[in-house]
Amino acid sequence: MEFIGIDVSKKKLDCLWLKDPVANKVKSRVLPNTPAGHRQVIEWACKQTGRALEALHFVMEATGVYHEALAYALFDAGARVSVVNPARIQAYARARTTRGKTDKKDSIAIARYGYAEQPALWQPEAAEIRRLKALMRRLEALEKSIQQEENRLEKSTTSQDDAVVIASIQSVLLSLKAEKKRLEDLINDHIDSHPGLKQDKALLESIPGVGEVVARYMMTLFRSRNFERAGQMAAFVGLVPIERESGSSVRGRPRLSKAGSATIRAKLYLPAVVTTRFNPQIRDLYQRLIARGKSKMAAIGAAMRKLVHMCFGVLKHQQPYSPRAA
Numbered sequence: 219m220e221f222i223g224i225d226v227s228k229k230k231l232d233c234l235w236l237k238d239p240v241a242n243k244v245k246s247r248v249l250p251n252t253p254a255g256h257r258q259v260i261e262w263a264c265k266q267t268g269r270a271l272e273a274l275h276f277v278m279e280a281t282g283v284y285h286e287a288l289a290y291a292l293f294d295a296g297a298r299v300s301v302v303n304p305a306r307i308q309a310y311a312r313a314r315t316t317r318g319k320t321d322k323k324d325s326i327a328i329a330r331y332g333y334a335e336q337p338a339l340w341q342p343e344a345a346e347i348r349r350l351k352a353l354m355r356r357l358e359a360l361e362k363s364i365q366q367e368e369n370r371l372e373k374s375t376t377s378q379d380d381a382v383v384i385a386s387i388q389s390v391l392l393s394l395k396a397e398k399k400r401l402e403d404l405i406n407d408h409i410d411s412h413p414g415l416k417q418d419k420a421l422l423e424s425i426p427g428v429g430e431v432v433a434r435y436m437m438t439l440f441r442s443r444n445f446e447r448a449g450q451m452a453a454f455v456g457l458v459p460i461e462r463e464s465g466s467s468v469r470g471r472p473r474l475s476k477a478g479s480a481t482i483r484a485k486l487y488l489p490a491v492v493t494t495r496f497n498p499q500i501r502d503l504y505q506r507l508i509a510r511g512k513s514k515m516a517a518i519g520a521a522m523r524k525l526v527h528m529c530f531g532v533l534k535h536q537q538p539y540s541p542r543a544a
Contacts, residue, residue, distance in 0.1 A: 219298075220267045223329025224259070224278040225321045226251065226285040233259055234325035235266050239333050246322060251284060256291035271297050277332030279304040293342055300337040305477075307331050343442045346412045351438050353408065357401045358481060360394060367391045405434065417536070424538040425528050427493035427500070435482050436529040448530035454478050455486075457523040483522070490522040498541060500524050 221239075225232040231251050237243040245266050249255040263274055275298040278285050285301060292299045311327040331337070343351070371387045409415045415437060422433035445451045452458055456477040476483070493500040500521045507517040532539055 220263075220269055220274050221329050221332040222263055222267075222274060222276050223325045223327070223332060224276060224288070225324040225328060226278050226281045226288060227321070228284050230321075231255060231259060231288065232321040232325040233262065234322065234329050235263065236326075236329040236333055237266075239330065244326060244329070246325065248321075251288065253287070253291070256288050259288070260292070260295055260297070271295055274298065275300065275332060277302060277328050277337060279307055279328060289340055290342060293340065299340045300332060301340040302328070302331065302337050306335075310334070341444065346408070346415060347438060347441045350405065350408055350415070350434070351442070353401060353405050354434060354438065357398065357405065360398045360401065364391065364394045364398065367394060409434075418533055421532040421536065421538055422529055425525070425532065426497040426539070427489045427525065428529065429489065431485055432489050432525075432529075435485050436526070437533070439482065440530065440533045445530065448527040448534075451530045452523045452526045455482050455526060456480075457483065457486075457519065457526060459519070486522045486525060487518070490518055490525050493525060494518065494521050497525075499528075 221236045223234045223236065225234075229251055231249045232246065233249060234244050234246040237245055247262050249258045249262070259276075260271060263276075264271055267274060276292050277300045278289065280301050280303060289299050289301055307324075307327055310331045311323075314327070314330070367387055367390050371384065371391065374384050374387060409419055418437040418441070419430075419433045422428050422436055423430070428436070439451065439455070443451075443454065445454070449458070454477070456479075490500070494504040494517070495501060503524055504517045504521050507520055508514070512520075528539065
């Protein structure tokens with residue numbers, strides 16, 4: 219198996235074939251991050267290695283959305299593809315005492331990580347999940363724009379700006395809210411048109427405290443990753459406690475790792491607060507932690523983690539929420 223590391227950026231792809239891992243011989247090429255460039259990556263890799271595409275293993279970091287088109291192009295062509303958390307590559311590079319940071323050094327680190335660690339193969343998301351995630355990203359952007367306009371309206375009203383300015387902000391707000399409503403309808407129609415998504419939504423909403431918004435995020439997260447355990451899903455969202463201890467002098471308070479999506483954690487916060495009152499299992503957990511002297515924020519973090527575990531359980535087993543099972 220030949221390993222090719224690709225450092226992906228918005229406009230270019232730094233490709234590197236690890237020709238001889240022992241002697242550290244490499245071949246590199248910079249290509250554009252475009253559909254034509256993706257085809258060139260395949261042609262260059264096959265020509266340099268002299269191997270069929272099926273015998274090549276391409277490794278890249280998850281870089282927002284910039285790696286996705288390349289990953290799909292390579293997968294559709296029949297190549298082996300791995301998309302790795304950038305933190306893992308960085309830790310591997312530090313362990314090898316790599317000095318400095320350039321795109322070529324990054325591609326070397328990625329290729330060597332692939333050779334040493336044999337990362338799991340990437341699997342593309344189902345088409346309905348990709349569309350749902352795209353619609354949700356657009357909805358998130360609209361919600362941010364609405365919040366910004368509402369802040370401007372508040373400032374303009376407080377400072378008694380010209381009526382024309384206030385009317386302009388109000389007009390933009392009306393348009394944004396109308397578009398938000400249209401997108402929400404599109405998302406609901408999309409879910410209703412796919413029986414699997416509709417079933418997932420119903421299962422998630424059977425959990426006390428889980429509403430429409432949290433259900434959307436949990437189903438897309440669950441369906442876009444191969445989580446084997448609930449703890450993996452909670453860790454991916456950044457809801458596992460990280461301890462800080464060293465010898466006898468350092469005794470830091472455990473804190474949430476806060477890895478992964480801050481948006482998902484934000485969407486979980488208020489529902490978790492609600493569950494500490496109305497979901498019996500989470501309420502009991504919350505009260506036990508408070509009685510043991512934990513801070514309210516630490517207890518709410520545990521409630522968020524428990525809520526993710528419940529979401530994983532109903533989706534994994536395709537059974538509605540059951541207090542006894544929980």
